Amino acid sequence: xxxxVLEIESSLIRxxxxxxxxxxIDLGLGxxxxxxxxxxxxxxxxxxxxxxxxxxxxxxxxxxxxxxxxHYDYPGMHGAENVCVTTGSQExxxxxxxxxxxxxxxxxxxxxxxxxxxxxxxxxEGITVRGVAMHEADDFAIDAQRxxxxxxxxxxxxxxxxxxxxxxRVLRNDQARLLVDALESRAGxxxxxxxxxxxxxxxxxxxxxxxxxxYPHTIVTNSVSKSNALTGLRLGxxxxxxxxxxxxxxxxxxLTSCTDTxxxxxxxxxxxxxxxxNEHVSWYRAQWAGVMEALRASxxxxxxxxGSFYACVRLPQRVGSYDAAMQLIDEYDVLAIPGxxxxxxxxxxxxxxxxxxxxxxxxxxxxxxxYVNDYV
Amino acid sequence: xxxxVLEIESSLIRxxxxxxxxxxIDLGLGxxxxxxxxxxxxxxxxxxxxxxxxxxxxxxxxxxxxxxxxHYDYPGMHGAENVCVTTGSQExxxxxxxxxxxxxxxxxxxxxxxxxxxxxxxxxEGITVRGVAMHEADDFAIDAQRxxxxxxxxxxxxxxxxxxxxxxRVLRNDQARLLVDALESRAGxxxxxxxxxxxxxxxxxxxxxxxxxxYPHTIVTNSVSKSNALTGLRLGxxxxxxxxxxxxxxxxxxLTSCTDTxxxxxxxxxxxxxxxxNEHVSWYRAQWAGVMEALRASxxxxxxxxGSFYACVRLPQRVGSYDAAMQLIDEYDVLAIPGxxxxxxxxxxxxxxxxxxxxxxxxxxxxxxxYVNDYV
Numbered sequence: 038x039x040x041x042v043l044e045i046e047s048s049l050i051r052x053x054x055x056x057x058x059x060x061x062i063d064l065g066l067g068x069x070x071x072x073x074x075x076x077x078x079x080x081x082x083x084x085x086x087x088x089x090x091x092x093x094x095x096x097x098x099x100x101x102x103x104x105x106x107x108h109y110d111y112p113g114m115h116g117a118e119n120v121c122v123t124t125g126s127q128e129x130x131x132x133x134x135x136x137x138x139x140x141x142x143x144x145x146x147x148x149x150x151x152x153x154x155x156x157x158x159x160x161x162e163g164i165t166v167r168g169v170a171m172h173e174a175d176d177f178a179i180d181a182q183r184x185x186x187x188x189x190x191x192x193x194x195x196x197x198x199x200x201x202x203x204x205x206r207v208l209r210n211d212q213a214r215l216l217v218d219a220l221e222s223r224a225g226x227x228x229x230x231x232x233x234x235x236x237x238x239x240x241x242x243x244x245x246x247x248x249x250x251x252y253p254h255t256i257v258t259n260s261v262s263k264s265n266a267l268t269g270l271r272l273g274x275x276x277x278x279x280x281x282x283x284x285x286x287x288x289x290x291x292l293t294s295c296t297d298t299x300x301x302x303x304x305x306x307x308x309x310x311x312x313x314x315n316e317h318v319s320w321y322r323a324q325w326a327g328v329m330e331a332l333r334a335s336x337x338x339x340x341x342x343x344g345s346f347y348a349c350v351r352l353p354q355r356v357g358s359y360d361a362a363m364q365l366i367d368e369y370d371v372l373a374i375p376g377x378x379x380x381x382x383x384x385x386x387x388x389x390x391x392x393x394x395x396x397x398x399x400x401x402x403x404x405x406x407x408y409v410n411d412y413v
Numbered sequence: 414x415x416x417x418v419l420e421i422e423s424s425l426i427r428x429x430x431x432x433x434x435x436x437x438i439d440l441g442l443g444x445x446x447x448x449x450x451x452x453x454x455x456x457x458x459x460x461x462x463x464x465x466x467x468x469x470x471x472x473x474x475x476x477x478x479x480x481x482x483x484h485y486d487y488p489g490m491h492g493a494e495n496v497c498v499t500t501g502s503q504e505x506x507x508x509x510x511x512x513x514x515x516x517x518x519x520x521x522x523x524x525x526x527x528x529x530x531x532x533x534x535x536x537x538e539g540i541t542v543r544g545v546a547m548h549e550a551d552d553f554a555i556d557a558q559r560x561x562x563x564x565x566x567x568x569x570x571x572x573x574x575x576x577x578x579x580x581x582r583v584l585r586n587d588q589a590r591l592l593v594d595a596l597e598s599r600a601g602x603x604x605x606x607x608x609x610x611x612x613x614x615x616x617x618x619x620x621x622x623x624x625x626x627x628y629p630h631t632i633v634t635n636s637v638s639k640s641n642a643l644t645g646l647r648l649g650x651x652x653x654x655x656x657x658x659x660x661x662x663x664x665x666x667x668l669t670s671c672t673d674t675x676x677x678x679x680x681x682x683x684x685x686x687x688x689x690x691n692e693h694v695s696w697y698r699a700q701w702a703g704v705m706e707a708l709r710a711s712x713x714x715x716x717x718x719x720g721s722f723y724a725c726v727r728l729p730q731r732v733g734s735y736d737a738a739m740q741l742i743d744e745y746d747v748l749a750i751p752g753x754x755x756x757x758x759x760x761x762x763x764x765x766x767x768x769x770x771x772x773x774x775x776x777x778x779x780x781x782x783x784y785v786n787d788y789v
Contacts, residue, residue: 038657039513093645136414139416269671270674291533292503294503
């Protein structure tokens with residue numbers, strides 16, 4: 038057996054979530070609770086009725102690749118040839134890491150706190166991976182100088198998730214400028230930026246940075262999962278420079294051949310419709326406003342929610358997040374995700390998702406507040 | 414960049430197929446030309462309308478895993494825990510090879526002629542892979558002794574596609590018995606058998622062997638792609654011993670997270686329906702009979718079509734299959750796949766697929782016959 042597979046530990050998030058009761062308030066969810074727009078499915082069904090469901094080219098339906106490229110309109114990435122359609126953003130990130138890095142010599146840098154996937158993917162590939170922790174005193178803002186200081190001789194790529202899971206912080210334009218200017222002034226082989234844009238439509242600030250707009254050695258991964266409540270559809274993509282995308286398509290072709298034709302038609306309808314990936318934006322904005330109000334009223338210490346659908350709250354000093362999460366389920370009947378799942382630097386924090394109906398989220402925040410107050 | 418990705422050559426099959434004209438008779442197709450049963454889609458749509466489309470567990474919907482395990486009913490592989498649902502049989506095979514073999518020391522053996530995927534997947538993982546060629550004088554029958562003779566010290570797994578792509582040969586019970594008896598009498602770590610059953614419902618012999626019925630160290634990969642004309646749905650699975658499947662689920666979870674929920678509902682309907690994966694069996698049997706008649710009338714030398722939806726015909730002596738395929742497109746307006754795509758041992762052969770309407774297939778066979786006769 039492959040020893041790198043045997044070394045993979047079971048997911049801490051899933052382990053904690055499995056203790057949830059049927060009565061529990063669920064602030065653990067990593068997916069929208071909205072229903073998807075049935076018109077997208079109706080469009081895909083009409084296609085299937087007329088054409089059956091045959092393979093598409095490995096890289097995806099040309100019309101969808103082109104529609105995605107046009108929608109994001111990143112400099113130098115305007116055409117179908119800049120897009121590879123994948124099985125969700127999970128495969129997009131996996132293919133990107135596997136294609137971009139040479140396990141024999143390259144290192145991947147990951148901005149922490151971080152969703153654990155990137156690190157586990159790199160380890161499964163035998164690629165050296167190192168975390169660079171953002172600073173708690175700055176509320177874990179994405180800090181370009183800290184990232185630059187962490188670059189080593191072997192660093193070939195940096196993963197940045199913005200809006201961030203778990204912190205909810207968004208990379209700002211001033212930080213992106215600092216980061217890109219420094220990378221461009223370096224001699225030698227370029228360092229690549231991988232921008233995970235999965236929460237792009239859940240951003241609540243005005244000056245968010247899109248790295249692909251600023252830096253030609255950027256690869257973007259994304260999907261319709263969060264924007265359109267389509268997590269189970271598994272429809273994602275890679276956007277990048279053509280030479281990289283051509284290589285990524287080869288990796289993708291051997292991993293999964295091509296993405297579900299039905300799912301591609303659903304996505305094609307989204308990208309050729311007026312509201313498209315923005316159809317749930319106003320719901321998230323209203324929900325966000327309600328959650329902010331509840332958090333302010335709670336007196337909990339929380340990280341500013343620039344984006345994503347999470348809010349992170351600080352635990353009492355020296356309380357480990359795993360024990361806190363277990364106690365919250367057992368004694369307060371509320372599920373929250375322990376910060377330790379996202380890196381050691383985040384062990385004094387909990388991640389609360391706020392996609393459940395607002396009254397449930399409010400009740401969940403009340404229970405977490407009660408726990409924190411009872412503890413003191 | 415990953416040097417193993419850069420080394421991947423473009424697909425010969427796709428390169429040849431790209432020369433096809435709109436007028437060409439297409440005997441290159443690797444997918445059914447039938448339309449899928451709309452009832453499966455209607456069932457999945459009702460599910461989505463009621464429940465949205467959320468993530469399933471990594472290994473797939475428990476009811477689907479159980480339905481698949483029950484349908485095949487392999488000894489020791491009866492339960493949901495023996496199944497991992499994947500993005501088509503492509504991901505099933507990729508996950509199997511990546512999970513089962515340690516690139517540092519293990520070797521994969523592949524029975525040739527072979528669909529090129531297995532070899533390319535292993536190379537992308539840095540796993541040593543070696544082909545064992547079946548014998549042209551036996552019409553490339555799957556020969557257990559030749560496989561056993563090829564086993565080396567480092568061999569840890571053997572891939573057998575039966576019914577075979579490209580040859581159409583089916584592993585028979587006597588050969589399976591010989592193979593399994595010899596493997597079971599070996600000392601030391603077991604050698605695994607990976608049975609690619611993708612053409613299971615296109616078998617036209619009575620004594621086909623199912624390795625998982627005979628040997629506990631068998632892993633089966635399959636999908637609804639060929640059986641139900643659902644190639645574009647990307648719904649496949651792995652069946653195996655629980656300990657292996659648990660590891661495979663970890664690999665699958667990091668590659669693609671989980672398989673499309675809509676596609677899983679389509680498959681659930683197939684596996685809980687009466688006709689299920691056999692709904693196109695009678696069509697294939699009738700088509701096969703018509704093709705056999707046309708081949709016999711042609712006087713071409715062809716390999717007995719035990720199964721699959723291909724027929725392989727021999728070229729004139731010393732004619733290379735790539736040149737022949739190009740000449741067939743240019744001068745006879747018919748697309749056939751050159752045997753060289755499936756291994757050096759098959760360079761004197763062409764693979765003809767016979768899923769197009771029967772009159773087209775007959776006309777295609779006529780044109781190939783004309784080419785062969787003109788050559789002599």
